[in-house]
Amino acid sequence: MSAISIKNLTYVYSKKTPYEKKALDNVSLQIEEGEFVGLVGATGSGKSTLIQHFNGLIRKQEGEVVVDGLDASKKKSLKNLRFRVGMVFQYPEYQLFEDTVAKDVAFGPKNMKLPKDEIDRRVRRAMEVVGLPYDEFAGRSPFELSGGEKRRAAIAGVIAMEPRILVLDEPVAGLDPAGRREILELILKLKAEVSPTVVMVSHYMDDLAETASRIVALKDGRIVADGTPEEVFGDREKAAEAGLDLPTAAKIVDALAARGISLEKTVVTRRALVNGLVKYRKDKSDGNTKAGDENV
Amino acid sequence: MFKDIAFGQYYPVDSVIHRLDARIKLVLTVMFVVAIFFVNTYFGFMLTAAFLLLVILLARLPMLSVLKSVRAVLFIVVFAAVINLFMINEGTVLWSWKSLHITDTAVHTTIKMTLRLVLLISGASLLSLTTTPVEISDGMESLMKPLKFIKVPVHDIAMIMSIALRFIPTLFEETGKIVSAQKARGASFDTGGLIARAKALLPVLIPLFVNSFRRADELAFAMDARCYNATDKRTKMKVMKLRVADVIAFFVVTAFFVAILLDRYYFVGALDKLMFGGLV
Known part of the structure; x- marks a missing residue:
């Protein structure tokens, strides 16, 4: 049983007045x-x-809302x-x-x-x-x-x-x-x-x-x-389409990419960013040693 | 529970009536209200209703929005009607049961009084439906100007009034939010007896008052920070000017007023007899 289960919920404020506004349009959502x-x-x-x-502070107009098994x-x-x-x-x-x-x-x-x-x-x-x-x-x-x-x-x-x-x-x-x-x-x-x-x-x-x-x-x-x-x-295009701002970590990833340092796009937290950078430096120094070995 | 109190909320469409000068609308509304108290024939009520209908059509308002204002005072109207119906004892008795009597005079008085109240409320609500609160208080200020000569602080009164009007929707919104929050904590406002219900309102009223004081304080600071003071030399952003339409409106309402007076004092109900014959 889902904690919250919403099916095809539509809600319109001030129906049939000049202030009419559709606040929810056929929303379905399951939260476990x-x-x-x-x-x-x-x-x-x-x-x-x-x-x-x-x-239930707002009573549904159209659709279905079941929360914790209660209608x-x-x-x-x-x-x-x-x-x-x-x-x-x-x-x-x-x-x-x-x-x-x-x-x-x-x-x-x-x-x-x-x-x-x-x-x-x-x-x-x-x-x-x-x-x-x-x-x-x-x-x-x-x-x-x-x-x-x-x-x-x-x-x-x-x-x-x-x-x-x-x-x-x-x-x-x-x-x-x-x-x-x-x-x-x-x-x-x-x-x-x-x-x-x-x-x-x-x-x-x-x-x-x-x-x-x-x-x-x-x-x-x-x-x-x-x-x-x-x-x-991680899906930058979709996020932009949805009108979402990015977390700082993701913005830093993009800024680094512009400077030629590419990290995973799915880095969205501070911890992941630090891990990603540490890994990047390690890979790079490993690569350098390898490249150095060849030189010798 | 607080949703339907918005009595005669401004209805935003563009119409001849909406564009009229607020001062003219205020004066004409007062004239209309006075006129209604002179009406005492059915012909007069029909004339008033027709006049109101004309204004509503011109203002492009849906009938429902006007009737909503009437609904707000429905209880008073019904209460007054019932009292009138049973309390007037003149005229011939039409129906009686134990000590209750209904006479023909009572029936006529009741119908007329109900009509008068309904038309009065509808007419008055037209003002607020077609004029923004800011326009109304600007108009009031302008009309009260002569009072300055007897040292009435007209501008301050107008400022207080516009601030009060401005915050009515804010307070309603705030009340709604607090009600929701307390409901979310299991408060119920529609169960129990009178005392229980009054007590149930405390969790709403206390935060509402606290927040209002806080808001008033902040507003005073903000006004002070912009060097607000109510001097005589303040100019208006929107200067009110009378136009042809305002003059026409004035003459139309005056004509209506004269017609009502004629019906009452010259024809003295003759038109009623002509139209309804023996019924009246």
Whole structure:
């Protein structure tokens, strides 16, 4: 059973008005449990519309959405669905509302009608996982935290529901490089410890190349690329057609190729780039020694 | 749940009505609203409806967009109609059950009042459907200019108004986002009793207020950074000018107003008798 299964999904905003806009156009997508999917695409390409179908915040108009075995179009399964799919929106810190961090994190589990000690356990665990030690932060007001802390508190509020699937909409938007790295590391940690399936919307190709196991690109409401980062970014023509920017490592590969140093096109991460360069130098010096041997 | 509140949202098409000067449209809307309160014959209502229909056609608006504004106040209209129907006790009794009576006067008053409300809302919504919020507040500012002589800060009021109008869609969008986020955490807004529902709104209202203050603060900074101050010497990017169409519109509405007054004070319902005979 796929974690998320979408078939022929089409969605139109403001039907029959001058504001009419087709956000999704016959999209089909299967996401398996354990995958880390990076969702990319320009503003207005339908990413947000797509992910809001995952937990029934947007009800499907045409097509089929089955998440974790639950039909997302059934009203009865909606609540359950929302607890299984944790959704972290853009700038989640703007949704904090309680007077203490612990109370805010407990909002989701409380809505799940869990027993009190289970709520406490989950709040503690969620706060520890995101790096806000319970004893230090539980009683503080979420409004007096720093920007990065606020965002982590908001993420804790989602993962306290211990969802099977975690969906994040631009989780690093507006953060400085250090904050960005922290959040990315946190997401990988969450994937390992709490939610085995992750879908992340991002505009940072570097982040996606480093973290995602699969890239899905949307353009004008259609899927235009789907595969591992190596496959998607490795095919430069297709990537350009899909309107994708390249990860820095791939850009360096291209710049090196222009100087006559050719590496594999499937190099998309820092580590692969370093390995590729080391291998290149080794091959070259081996070649040189060989050539030198001949000279002697 | 917050989707349908957009009362009379600007409908972007190009038409004679859309192009009219905002000041003229404001004045004419007020005239129309006043005129409606003088209407008290069926002939008058027919005339008003025909006039509205003409404007809607000229403005190239779909009927649905106008009716949507009526839907927003449907509850008030129905409530007022029911109260009127049972509370008026003059005239001959047509139907009665226990202590409830319906008289012929009540029926007529109810029909007329309902028509009046529906036409009033439709007419007023035409202004916002065909005029952008910025044009409306510019028009208001221009019309309020004489108040400057009694030291009313007209420009500041207009500025506050346009900022408020400008942020209505932003706030709606923001509300939608927060609602989605809290729903994603399992919040429900349509179950439970009145108190439960009011409580359920807190997770939406608190972030909304916090964000509004933050936004107001940022806007004030941005305006300050561009040396904004409300001096008298500010010029307009779009200078409003009256055109022939504006004058024609003014005369058409005036003619309508006069017709309504004539119907009420000169014919005194004679046209109704002529058209509907014994029914009225």
